[in-house]
Amino acid sequence: MKIKYLGHSSFLITSDDGTRIITDPYNTSEDLTYGEIRESADIVTVSHDHFDHNNVAAVRGNPEVVRRSAKVKGIDFKGIPSYHDEAGGTMRGSNTIFCFAVDGVRVCHLGDLGHQLSDEQVAGLGEVDILLVPVGGCFTIDARAATEVCDCIKPRVIIPMHFKTDRSLPELAGVEDFIHDKDNVDRLGTSEMEFKSGALPTGTRIMVLTSAL
Numbered sequence: 379m380k381i382k383y384l385g386h387s388s389f390l391i392t393s394d395d396g397t398r399i400i401t402d403p404y405n406t407s408e409d410l411t412y413g414e415i416r417e418s419a420d421i422v423t424v425s426h427d428h429f430d431h432n433n434v435a436a437v438r439g440n441p442e443v444v445r446r447s448a449k450v451k452g453i454d455f456k457g458i459p460s461y462h463d464e465a466g467g468t469m470r471g472s473n474t475i476f477c478f479a480v481d482g483v484r485v486c487h488l489g490d491l492g493h494q495l496s497d498e499q500v501a502g503l504g505e506v507d508i509l510l511v512p513v514g515g516c517f518t519i520d521a522r523a524a525t526e527v528c529d530c531i532k533p534r535v536i537i538p539m540h541f542k543t544d545r546s547l548p549e550l551a552g553v554e555d556f557i558h559d560k561d562n563v564d565r566l567g568t569s570e571m572e573f574k575s576g577a578l579p580t581g582t583r584i585m586v587l588t589s590a591l
Contacts, residue, residue, distance in 0.1 A: 413591035425489025482575030514550030
């Protein structure tokens with residue numbers, strides 16, 4: 379399977395048989411200036427209904443939209459309820475974490491997670507190979523909290539998302555805040571990586587992708 383970082387919290391995940399999944403497609407705005415999403419997909423996951431995560435209309439190909447646990451095209455999507463803030467959703471609402479397996483690789487997209495996970499939530503995730511984690515703070519967990527979340531989940535691969543770039547929301551912190559004190563970081567200089575279930579890192583690696591858009 380391949381993972382391509384489109385930008386913000388949006389990824390295109392393509393299975394070996396060509397099934398295409400897009401996570402949290404964003405809408406561009408005055409402050410969020412990543413390129414418009416013009417990709418086609420079979421499935422779109424939406425963690426919550428904010429403009430920078432729910433632009434399903436931008437995705438081509440008449441995809442099926444997943445907002446909670448569902449089985450689509452043979453893929454089981456497990457939706458785990460969580461919150462967009464540390465106040466039980468009273469500030470920014472709810473958030474759905476999605477876990478699913480593609481070609482034997484277990485992916486977890488945390489959406490706009492805004493708090494530490496409970497033991498019950500961590501157990502609900504199951505084993506995670508690739509964790510897509512917000513690190514920019516302000517609207518989500520920040521670098522410190524993201525590190526704690528990653529330490530609880532213990533994935534093989536961590537891919538940061540929702541951090542400051544020259545096209546992101548200006549309030550976010552950069553990815554450097556998350557990676558600066560870590561020695562397991564790969565700056566890949568690319569937007570896309572291929573992963574095989576039998577060829578994942580034996581220890582956790584942080585892989586920083588460059589947005590495609």
